[in-house]
Amino acid sequence: MPRNRPNRGADERPQKGTETVLLAEDHEGLRELGKETLEALGYKVILAENGTEAVALFKNDSARIDVVVVDVVMPGMSGPDAYLEMSAIRPGLGVVFATGYTAEAASLTPLVAKGASVLQKAI
Numbered sequence: 001m002p003r004n005r006p007n008r009g010a011d012e013r014p015q016k017g018t019e020t021v022l023l024a025e026d027h028e029g030l031r032e033l034g035k036e037t038l039e040a041l042g043y044k045v046i047l048a049e050n051g052t053e054a055v056a057l058f059k060n061d062s063a064r065i066d067v068v069v070v071d072v073v074m075p076g077m078s079g080p081d082a083y084l085e086m087s088a089i090r091p092g093l094g095v096v097f098a099t100g101y102t103a104e105a106a107s108l109t110p111l112v113a114k115g116a117s118v119l120q121k122a123i
Helices: 028-040 051-061 079-089 102-107 109-113
Strands: 020-024 044-048 067-071 094-099 117-120
Touching: 020 028, 020 051, 028 044, 044 051, 051 067, 051 079, 067 079, 079 094
Parallel strands: 020 044, 020 067, 067 094, 094 117
Antiparallel strands: none
16 A cells, blocks of 8 residues: 655755855865865855965955855964954854864864854764
């Protein structure tokens, strides 16, 4: 006997992203993988190799950038420091912090309390 199932339609397919993401990651392979993954989901991606470059790109194109994804530990300027500079320009800017270290994730608690997300990298 057939089970009662909700009517499934085309709307159940994952929505494609339309936003522009600024992705700051110092590891080239992870940066490229992140770009490919986000673009496959429909997002436009701007790449930065470190926090300093991310801030410069944001300052030049802040109106176009909808959200930032930043590695926590990068040479020069950390992800949290870069985000604080960017959010001073545009308060409420969405952010996802990426880290491979549990201790670093814990240090982001104040930013998470304000709406930041943390993506734990698995090795």
